[in-house]
Amino acid sequence: GFSWTLPDHPKLPKGKPVAVVVLDGWGEANADQYNCIHVAQTPVMDSLKNGAPEKWRLVKAHGTAVGLPSDDDMGNSEVGHNALGAGRIFAQGAKLVDRALASGKIYEGDGFNYIKESFENGTLHLIGLLSDGGVHSRLDQLQLLLKGASERGAKRIRVHILTDGRDVLDGSSVGFVETLENDLSQLREKGIDAQIASGGGRMYVTMDRYENDWDVVKRGWDAQVLGEAPHKFKSALEAVKTLRGEPNANDQYLPPFVIVDDSGKAVGPVLDGDAVVTINFRADRMVMLAKALEYADFDKFDRVRVPKIRYAGMLQYDGELKLPSRYLVSPPEIERTSGEYLVKNGIRTFACSETVKFGHVTFFWNGNRSGYFDETKEEYVEIPSDSGITFNVAPKMKALEIAEKARDALLSGKFDQVRVNLPNGDMVGHTGDIEATVVACKAADEAVKIILDAVEQVGGIYLVTADHGNAEDMVKRNKAGKPLLDKSGGIQILTSHTLQPVPVAIGGPGLHPGVKFRNDIQTPGLANVAATVMNLHGFEAPADYETTLIEVADN
Ligand code: 3PG
Ligand code: CO
Numbered sequence: 001g002f003s004w005t006l007p008d009h010p011k012l013p014k015g016k017p018v019a020v021v022v023l024d025g026w027g028e029a030n031a032d033q034y035n036c037i038h039v040a041q042t043p044v045m046d047s048l049k050n051g052a053p054e055k056w057r058l059v060k061a062h063g064t065a066v067g068l069p070s071d072d073d074m075g076n077s078e079v080g081h082n083a084l085g086a087g088r089i090f091a092q093g094a095k096l097v098d099r100a101l102a103s104g105k106i107y108e109g110d111g112f113n114y115i116k117e118s119f120e121n122g123t124l125h126l127i128g129l130l131s132d133g134g135v136h137s138r139l140d141q142l143q144l145l146l147k148g149a150s151e152r153g154a155k156r157i158r159v160h161i162l163t164d165g166r167d168v169l170d171g172s173s174v175g176f177v178e179t180l181e182n183d184l185s186q187l188r189e190k191g192i193d194a195q196i197a198s199g200g201g202r203m204y205v206t207m208d209r210y211e212n213d214w215d216v217v218k219r220g221w222d223a224q225v226l227g228e229a230p231h232k233f234k235s236a237l238e239a240v241k242t243l244r245g246e247p248n249a250n251d252q253y254l255p256p257f258v259i260v261d262d263s264g265k266a267v268g269p270v271l272d273g274d275a276v277v278t279i280n281f282r283a284d285r286m287v288m289l290a291k292a293l294e295y296a297d298f299d300k301f302d303r304v305r306v307p308k309i310r311y312a313g314m315l316q317y318d319g320e321l322k323l324p325s326r327y328l329v330s331p332p333e334i335e336r337t338s339g340e341y342l343v344k345n346g347i348r349t350f351a352c353s354e355t356v357k358f359g360h361v362t363f364f365w366n367g368n369r370s371g372y373f374d375e376t377k378e379e380y381v382e383i384p385s386d387s388g389i390t391f392n393v394a395p396k397m398k399a400l401e402i403a404e405k406a407r408d409a410l411l412s413g414k415f416d417q418v419r420v421n422l423p424n425g426d427m428v429g430h431t432g433d434i435e436a437t438v439v440a441c442k443a444a445d446e447a448v449k450i451i452l453d454a455v456e457q458v459g460g461i462y463l464v465t466a467d468h469g470n471a472e473d474m475v476k477r478n479k480a481g482k483p484l485l486d487k488s489g490g491i492q493i494l495t496s497h498t499l500q501p502v503p504v505a506i507g508g509p510g511l512h513p514g515v516k517f518r519n520d521i522q523t524p525g526l527a528n529v530a531a532t533v534m535n536l537h538g539f540e541a542p543a544d545y546e547t548t549l550i551e552v553a554d555n
Helices: 043-049 077-086 093-103 110-116 139-151 173-189 214-226 236-244 287-294 338-344 355-364 399-412 424-429 434-458 526-536
Strands: 018-023 056-059 124-130 156-163 193-201 231-233 257-259 275-278 310-315 327-329 349-354 378-383 417-422 461-466 502-507 515-517 550-552
Touching: 018 399, 018 434, 018 526, 043 434, 043 502, 056 526, 077 338, 077 355, 077 526, 093 139, 093 310, 093 327, 110 275, 110 310, 110 327, 124 139, 124 173, 124 214, 139 156, 139 173, 156 173, 156 214, 173 193, 173 236, 193 214, 193 236, 214 287, 231 236, 236 257, 275 287, 287 310, 338 349, 338 526, 349 355, 349 399, 355 378, 355 417, 355 424, 378 399, 399 417, 399 434, 417 434, 424 434, 434 461, 461 526, 502 515, 502 526, 526 550
Parallel strands: 018 417, 018 461, 124 156, 124 275, 156 193, 231 257, 275 310, 310 327, 349 378, 349 417
Antiparallel strands: 056 502, 193 257, 461 502, 515 550
16 A cells, blocks of 8 residues: 655665755856846856756756747746755646636536636626736737636636736737727627726736735736726726836736726626636745635735625635635646655654745645645745835845854754745746846855754765746847847846746755666656655655666675
């Protein structure tokens, strides 16, 4: 029968502390002026790369290697950390929703049948990110859902959009709104009362994560549910175009707006008897809104009015909290993660990051599961992030503080695994500010040094990797790799992640001298890391895990 007990590794010892360092948004790309990692001084990461070739390698961090629908899909932190922690490739939310829409199964499940009960007398509200980035949501999925729901009885539909500019180019919001408006007008021709009701930029409205700043969710609540916002427009296209025209405006941070009718009344507040679907498949930035929509007891902000609604998520966002309780598509069942195995095999685990990435090395790492497996053996430390700023103004973020916590955890002797996420390359890369991203990369490198020095002191082992690319390429390129220009002749800044591979480096005084990377694995990816880490702890990985990256020469 099934057992949690991991077999001993035939050659590798137990008892060496292992530091697992995830540099967020740190891919490998050609060296040019848009590669911030190259431009920055990063002596520590450089020395790993230029050290022993059998201790540094690249792995895939995007596309099918991490369970995304296609190899045109860039990596992201959710799928990246899922793969790193779970050691297997699971079909991810994006793909599961695609399948459920294609087969029509999405309309047969409990979730859809539940919201459908509101179609007769209520409005169907769809809230989520309007983007084809494929990280949190996809426009084509929204289009299919609109069509499917209207064919199945939804008579009145309101869409509450969040503009992107983070997983896609800034300014692309306008085109997405045009596409959506076109679909909605086609629905109206069929007699369905369908329109956009509210909007705002994802980083300023609704899509906060890990409870960094509830004001973000409140601004969304006011616009979406209460129908109140500082800006009122007759159409979403006018709203987005006008608000983008303000100085320093961008898609990520557009202020909240509501669409009003000729008499100035909001066209789509959420009322008793309505149905609400949050259309994002990705969890982290929907959990907070899901709580506000679902929980009777809720004290994070004053909701003012709490309509009696039927609410479903596109997916269930948190399996442990069962949140939301209704959903259209079942999330991937990511069980038996490496974190759970290792804790059950006695590995005392410390995990740390700052707020904006804290859930990445805990919740995502553990298969979208919140909380400890065994609180007597684990400690998760969250360092508060700066809130209310864009990270280009403080690009060092909390890298130093995270590294110091990791160092202290290693030196304490209380932990066998010390795991961190260093957010700089990603969070600053998303701002599109190249100079600040260079500073960010340097700060992350300095943090790695602090951790590697501590590994050295305790005779431990390190594994340094990344979850996906970002900072290594800050410009949109054509197929030949040449930077693309915008209308005014400037470069098109790439705020998003990339398709680039990421490094994996191993070393430290505790590493058995015979350990080296294998060269017989066809296309290794992030999912191969978990078995590798288990080996470094002296265990063999479960048989169904993706194979380890390392082998041990006899000497
Ligand atoms: C975000 O949510 O910030 C971006 O859409 C993706 O970034 P992440 O996958 O690195 O969190
Ligand atoms: Co990112």
